[in-house]
Amino acid sequence: MLYPELNPPFRILLGPGPSMVHPRVLRVMTTPLVGHLDPAFLQIMSEVQVLLREVFRTTNRLTLPISGTGSAGMEAALANFIEPGDSVLICVNGYFGERMCDMAARLDAEVHRLERPWGEVFTPEEIDAALHKHPAKLVALVHAETSTGALQPMEGIADVVHRHGALLLVDCVTSLGGVPVYVDNWGIDIAYSGTQKALSAPPGLAPMTISPRAEEVLKQRKTKVPSWYLDLTLVQKYWGTERTYHHTAPITMIYALREALRVVLNEGLERRWRRHRRNAELLWQSLEELGLELVVPEEYRLPTLTTVRVPEGFNEAFLRRRLLEDYNIEIAGGLGAFKGKVWRIGLMGFSSQRSYVLLLLAALEDILREMRVLPMRANGNGEEEEPVEK
Amino acid sequence: MLYPELNPPFRILLGPGPSMVHPRVLRVMTTPLVGHLDPAFLQIMSEVQVLLREVFRTTNRLTLPISGTGSAGMEAALANFIEPGDSVLICVNGYFGERMCDMAARLDAEVHRLERPWGEVFTPEEIDAALHKHPAKLVALVHAETSTGALQPMEGIADVVHRHGALLLVDCVTSLGGVPVYVDNWGIDIAYSGTQKALSAPPGLAPMTISPRAEEVLKQRKTKVPSWYLDLTLVQKYWGTERTYHHTAPITMIYALREALRVVLNEGLERRWRRHRRNAELLWQSLEELGLELVVPEEYRLPTLTTVRVPEGFNEAFLRRRLLEDYNIEIAGGLGAFKGKVWRIGLMGFSSQRSYVLLLLAALEDILREMRVLPMRANGNGEEEEPVEK
Numbered sequence: 101m102l103y104p105e106l107n108p109p110f111r112i113l114l115g116p117g118p119s120m121v122h123p124r125v126l127r128v129m130t131t132p133l134v135g136h137l138d139p140a141f142l143q144i145m146s147e148v149q150v151l152l153r154e155v156f157r158t159t160n161r162l163t164l165p166i167s168g169t170g171s172a173g174m175e176a177a178l179a180n181f182i183e184p185g186d187s188v189l190i191c192v193n194g195y196f197g198e199r200m201c202d203m204a205a206r207l208d209a210e211v212h213r214l215e216r217p218w219g220e221v222f223t224p225e226e227i228d229a230a231l232h233k234h235p236a237k238l239v240a241l242v243h244a245e246t247s248t249g250a251l252q253p254m255e256g257i258a259d260v261v262h263r264h265g266a267l268l269l270v271d272c273v274t275s276l277g278g279v280p281v282y283v284d285n286w287g288i289d290i291a292y293s294g295t296q297k298a299l300s301a302p303p304g305l306a307p308m309t310i311s312p313r314a315e316e317v318l319k320q321r322k323t324k325v326p327s328w329y330l331d332l333t334l335v336q337k338y339w340g341t342e343r344t345y346h347h348t349a350p351i352t353m354i355y356a357l358r359e360a361l362r363v364v365l366n367e368g369l370e371r372r373w374r375r376h377r378r379n380a381e382l383l384w385q386s387l388e389e390l391g392l393e394l395v396v397p398e399e400y401r402l403p404t405l406t407t408v409r410v411p412e413g414f415n416e417a418f419l420r421r422r423l424l425e426d427y428n429i430e431i432a433g434g435l436g437a438f439k440g441k442v443w444r445i446g447l448m449g450f451s452s453q454r455s456y457v458l459l460l461l462a463a464l465e466d467i468l469r470e471m472r473v474l475p476m477r478a479n480g481n482g483e484e485e486e487p488v489e490k
Numbered sequence: 491m492l493y494p495e496l497n498p499p500f501r502i503l504l505g506p507g508p509s510m511v512h513p514r515v516l517r518v519m520t521t522p523l524v525g526h527l528d529p530a531f532l533q534i535m536s537e538v539q540v541l542l543r544e545v546f547r548t549t550n551r552l553t554l555p556i557s558g559t560g561s562a563g564m565e566a567a568l569a570n571f572i573e574p575g576d577s578v579l580i581c582v583n584g585y586f587g588e589r590m591c592d593m594a595a596r597l598d599a600e601v602h603r604l605e606r607p608w609g610e611v612f613t614p615e616e617i618d619a620a621l622h623k624h625p626a627k628l629v630a631l632v633h634a635e636t637s638t639g640a641l642q643p644m645e646g647i648a649d650v651v652h653r654h655g656a657l658l659l660v661d662c663v664t665s666l667g668g669v670p671v672y673v674d675n676w677g678i679d680i681a682y683s684g685t686q687k688a689l690s691a692p693p694g695l696a697p698m699t700i701s702p703r704a705e706e707v708l709k710q711r712k713t714k715v716p717s718w719y720l721d722l723t724l725v726q727k728y729w730g731t732e733r734t735y736h737h738t739a740p741i742t743m744i745y746a747l748r749e750a751l752r753v754v755l756n757e758g759l760e761r762r763w764r765r766h767r768r769n770a771e772l773l774w775q776s777l778e779e780l781g782l783e784l785v786v787p788e789e790y791r792l793p794t795l796t797t798v799r800v801p802e803g804f805n806e807a808f809l810r811r812r813l814l815e816d817y818n819i820e821i822a823g824g825l826g827a828f829k830g831k832v833w834r835i836g837l838m839g840f841s842s843q844r845s846y847v848l849l850l851l852a853a854l855e856d857i858l859r860e861m862r863v864l865p866m867r868a869n870g871n872g873e874e875e876e877p878v879e880k
Binding site for chain 1: 492493495496498499500501503505507508510511516517518519520521522523524525526527528529530531534537541557558559560561562565569589592593595596597684686692693694714715716717718719735736737738739740741742743745746748749752755756814820822825
């Protein structure tokens with residue numbers, strides 16, 4: 101069986117990721133490959149590392165992309181710093197905090213959970229209290245919870261964590277490149293992200309950065325990292341000065357990441373953060389004007405991902421299907437505790453455009469009128485159209 | 491710091507991988523993304539699975555690409571079927587057999603090694619004897635050893651392995667799409683490959699297939715798979731009928747794989763295997779005519795990867811550097827036990843072309859004359875040129 105040529109529909113991606121890939125990034129992906137040990141490629145790797153350090157706002161030597169998607173980054177972040185029996189504190193206020201608990205348990209960590217309801221965030225005092233109760237080697241939290249749209253304030257967190265002698269691990273998957281991330285100033289020891297969110301490259305790499313303090317912990321491990329593929333003690337020899345072959349780098353994805361980082365830094369990080377906030381604010385205000393309720397209070401609301409409460413009795417999947425089929429716009433439903441209860445609208449990277457926000461709002465208004473949630477518009481012959489399935 | 495636009499040299503890739511990516515595959519990589527849960531993408535995933543089954547020559551339901559390079563495929567193959575304390579038999583006759591031992595030990599397996607010198611292969615009788623000595627849950631071997639250029643004959647292996655109640659795991663990284671692979675007929679339970687060898691897509695995915703027998707073993711696990719990212723009990727829910735979100739699929743790489751598989755099946759597997767053999771035979775004969783010695787006896791010689799013995803006292807890196815810098819041709823040196831002792835020449839996928847073989851031979855002849863390994867050609871004015879560093 102031979103299928104016809106690839107011909108997917110053209111979508112406007114306003115979901116929780118992937119975002120729309122920047123055209124410049126798509127273009128470099130046609131670049132013919134060089135070998136993964138070619139001096140020209142080693143130079144490209146070094147450049148990617150320099151660019152990544154700028155985007156992470158760090159001077160960490162050990163800054164590189166993991167050869168997998170954001171979840172591989174999460175697993176690398178945990179697997180390299182946890183040894184069996186280690187106590188870890190994981191802050192859970194959404195789906196991705198849950199995922200970290202799952203992963204850490206598989207690594208035979210003694211997992212302590214600090215919980216907040218979905219959509220809320222943590223205070224340094226809560227973390228301090230939790231560490232007094234259960235001393236830990238590592239504290240993990242999610243900076244931008246893609247499942248809830250909450251943005252964790254980072255002020256004061258590292259102070260508390262470091263005072264207890266622990267490492268601070270932060271998931272920056274949906275924040276890096278879209279909202280301020282200051283790895284060094286915030287005292288983050290281990291951070292990872294994904295290429296397919298505010299960096300607007302395709303999914304497939306997980307940018308990661310490791311502080312000297314965390315590097316020391318890695319060096320002091322008594323057991324081997326359980327995953328050979330994600331073992332930073334080996335991976336860093338390829339990305340470091342030794343250039344020892346580990347696994348074949350995903351070359352085209354590295355090309356894509358390099359270009360995406362150039363696009364980010366060409367715009368300028370601060371300008372890019374402002375753009376994300378400006379477009380998100382337009383979205384927030386307009387959604388409220390349509391009578392919809394946002395889940396997260398403005399104070400902690402994440403510009404890259406907005407959660408909207410599904411009105412009581414509303415068929416949320418129907419609205420998403422209409423948006424996709426009739427307007428070629430993708431937004432997402434809820435995950436886990438939020439399944440069926442929220443919509444998730446992402447404005448990340450190339451997808452964070454005023455035009456796309458306006459188009460989404462116009463399409464939403466269309467559909468809500470049709471569904472009689474908003475008053476009908478008169479049609480051409482002065483009659484109202486038939487209501488559709490709600 | 492902003493680097494200039496991406497501009498790597500154009501190389502003819504005749505190393506152990508990546509091979510040259512087929513132009514049609516590069517082209518589809520500019521396709522704008524759809525979401526990883528878009529119905530259009532789910533359809534593409536299903537198509538990729540159908541195409542993969544054809545290329546693997548299998549009807550295995552559980553056939554899908556792992557979201558990482560070939561080594562992630564190796565790790566997934568081991569991690570999903572090994573539980574702590576399980577006895578495994580690993581056949582080691584090269585670098586990648588060694589790597590499997592390393593990975594299996596990290597998974598707390600009881601690892602038994604069956605060894606042959608690098609460049610040799612195993613008989614079913616040896617495996618039978620080894621299993622009598624150390625019963626095992628799983629027997630792992632490398633079909634095409636990229637480090638040695640040996641092709642493991644598969645006849646009779648599964649019979650022995652299954653008679654002992656074990657699963658047969660086979661590394662097909664450098665064989666799939668280039669030399670015959672018959673997963674079902676050969677009784678293979680777990681096979682994986684990489685996209686960047688004879689399939690001629692960029693590195694970044696590991697096609698994998700799991701027999702119903704192995705699926706049953708997976709289902710009976712008492713412990714969770716230690717790697718969440720590679721956990722097939724979760725990954726299969728996304729690739730199966732449930733379509734449950736696990737991690738964001740590397741969408742562009744899936745596009746690339748789909749196109750690469752279409753190219754493979756458009757040529758036809760048998761024709762493709764014959765092309766690989768024909769071009770390899772031209773290479774072998776010509777290398778021997780140049781006075782070079784091939785490491786692996788013809789009987790077990792791998793068409794996709796040829797190892798050439800470095801003549802005594804020869805600076806092997808110099809020759810590779812000249813090929814790369816002056817002819818834009820990449821070949822590789824040896825790994826591990828073969829470091830400094832062999833060259834590795836790959837003819838895989840799009841790189842397996844008569845023209846490239848002829849060009850490589852012409853370039854080699856040039857360099858060997860210059861190095862005075864072959865007699866000099868007279869230059870324009872009848873004098874010999876100065877010899878160069880040897």
